[in-house]
Amino acid sequence: MACTTILIGKEASYDGSTIVARNEDSPGGQFEPKRMQVVLPQDQPRVYTSTASHLTIELSEEPMRYTSVPDALPGHGVWAAAGFNTANVGMSATETITSNERVLGADPLVEYVPARGVEGQEGYVPAVPGGLGEEDFVTLVLPYIRSAREGVERLGSLLERYGTYEMNGIAFSDVDEIWWLETIGGHHWIAKRVPDDAYVTMPNQLGIDFFDLADAEGAQVEHMASPDLRSWMEENHLNLTLSRRFDAEDIFDAEYFADDEPDEEDEDGSLLPFSLEELISDLERAVDAGDVFNPREAFGSHSDSDHVYNTPRAWFMQRCLNPHDAWDGPEADLHPESDDIPWSRVPERKLTIEDVKYVLSAHYQGTPYDCYGRWGTEDTRRAYRPIGINRNGQLAVLQIRPYVAPELSCIQWMAFGSNPFNALFPLYGNVDTMPEYLSNTTERVSTDSFYWSNRLIAALADARFHENAAHIERYQEKIGGIGHRVLRETDSACRGIEPAAVPAELARANERMADILRDETDALLGRVLFQTSLAMKNAFARSDN
Incomplete structure (x- = not known):
């Protein structure tokens, strides 16, 4: 999967929250429908089998309830993507990352090997299960951990035992810490604590650029590893x-x-x-x-494709969040194709939910590389892979707030579809159900589904981007403002309520948010449809009236 991640430490965020955010993007030529789901303990599998690798694992521990954003269509696994559990721990999995030939030769990926021949006949060779991957991680880890560090430890032990068939980066968060884990070959891994006063950008490329192995082997203050x-x-x-x-x-x-x-x-x-x-x-x-040592040099890549697909995204995100550095022209310290763009850095000011949405929707605005822009040339406007791409399936922003009661602290901000054309809205994580408008995605295209409504809006608005831009911006601002207001009002309404009664109150707030969201999204679809219809090629000036 192609994705983009940003992580924000609690001292770098606007309100002291830890913030983990990731676009989940479908592979080229695919559009994977997504939906929301709460997995209750009784619905968590006790024996789990991976669809991709055919690996079966027994899960004997008692699971917690957790939120997720699984694939909507059955047949190729869960892909739970991102969520919170009842211990107020967040997890986002995964950011597909890069490797190199030396690593893959030293610890090969654990890939599924199909059976050969016919069972019972001479020469039959049974299938060999593969390792774990993005399809599996959230389901196997999130229901069982009580801190971000525990998430690293559990996933690390699973990787050492079963291996993985791909290179991935995984984020874990709690109210105090964010940890980032990167898989190294088939069975090895490293993890680093995100500095409290910094943010991290991850664009499908192995990212950690400084690692203290002595710490990982000792106190594990900031580092863990195989x-x-x-x-x-x-x-x-x-x-x-x-x-x-x-x-x-x-x-x-x-x-x-x-x-x-x-x-x-x-x-x-x-x-x-x-x-x-x-x-x-x-x-x-x-x-x-x-x-x-520098893990990016040891385990990662600096390929020509990285310079088109990966490094420009990190460059633009950091250009937005540290705008007074030299990013453009001959005096620039870093360019879109630089191999040494830092993994983490301190922002110029504290970062907001809106900053997260902006950078994860980006198409190189204000540069010659903007695919919708008027600067540069046709070649420059198609030079680099946008962050806000047509294949965005969902954006989950996991915010853990330290200034409210624990049962109110976890907010899962969500957006579906292509990010330049959608809006980010908040959902409380401490709930037993999700609104139907967000959870009812099927193969059938319908405006009864928030996912499909967003896909329709994006396809229409893209065709006449500049004419529709104002409609989109007003929609995004309105939904964001309503979202912050609903959070403030719900936080206030929950003061004095018994903790056991809070999930039902939060579920009602989520339903209220979904109702508003549906009304505003339907209205936006109407405006975009009208605007784009005016530009149809079969239009004619003469009126029949």
């Missing part, structure tokens, strides 16, 4: 990191140096851990010892 990662890397000569390739941001990211006494001031007069010369010297020793 237990044998160091020896496996050494055996297969995977570490490509040179001591002098790290810069100051890498140095101050390293928990490896956290215990030294401060003895030098920075430009603001605050104390540094120690002198810059000592920092560089210690970092070089750590690199030479294999204690710190």
Whole structure:
């Protein structure tokens, strides 16, 4: 699956929330219908079999209830995508990422091998199950974890035991932490805690660019990994990191140096851990010892296709969120095809839900690469893969708010269809059901389904983008404003209610939101249909009236 992810630490967000957001995109030439679902404990399978890999796993633990965004059509697995469980833990899976030949040779992917011959006859070879993948992760992990760290630990153990048939990035969040896990080959993995004051951009490419292996093998303050990662890397000569390739941001990211006494001031007069010369010297020793390294160089890729499909998306997201850096022209520090765009960085201001929606809907606005733009040339406008692409199936933004009661804290903001043409709306996660308008998607195209309504709007509006842009913008702003208002009013209404009664109240708020959403979406469809109909090629100026 092609996707785009942004992660926002609690000190970088506008209200102290942890925020995990991901577009789920269908592969080229496909449009996978999506729907909302709450999986109750009694509906969670006790024996799970993957459709893609034919792997069967027994699930003996007692599951929790959780929300999900599964595929609407049966036949090729659940693909639960994103949700919250009753312990207020969020999970988004997965961002498909890249690898390289050295990694795949050292730890091959665990792919399904079909049976050969006819069972009972000579020469028959039975099928060999494959590993786990995006289809499976949320179902196998989210109902059983009580913190983001537990999510990393559980998924890590599953990967070590069963392996995976693809390279993936997975996000886990709770009210305090966000962790990002990347699979490495068939059975290995690394995970890094998102800095509280930073955001992370992930565009289908292995992203982590600094890893403290000593921390992962020890206190695990900011890093976790497969237990044998160091020896496996050494055996297969995977570490490509040179001591002098790290810069100051890498140095101050390293928990490896956290215990030294401060003895030098920075430009603001605050104390540094120690002198810059000592920092560089210690970092070089750590690199030479294999204690710190760059996973993107070791495990990832810098292919020509990355420069068209992946790196431009990270460039544009960071261009939006740190606009005063040099992004354009000959003086730019980073370009759309740069291989060293940082995995994480501190934003210029605190980031909002609306910022998330904007960057995950982006088509390179304000640049020569905008497919709807008037700048540049026809070639530049088609040079790079947009973030807001026609194949967006759903966008889930998982927000965990620290300033309300725990039973109110989890908000799953949702959008269906192509993001430049849809709106993001909030749903409370602590519920037993989802509104029918969001959960009733079938193969039949119908405006009774929110998913299909969004697909229709996008196809019509795209044909006359500039004429319809104002209608779309007003719709997005109105739905967002109503969403924030409904959250504020519902939070207030739930004060003093017994915790056991809260889910029913939140379900009523979700229904209220869905009713408003349906009315506004139907109205937008009418406006876009009218606007695009005016531009039909069989129009004629002379009227019959």
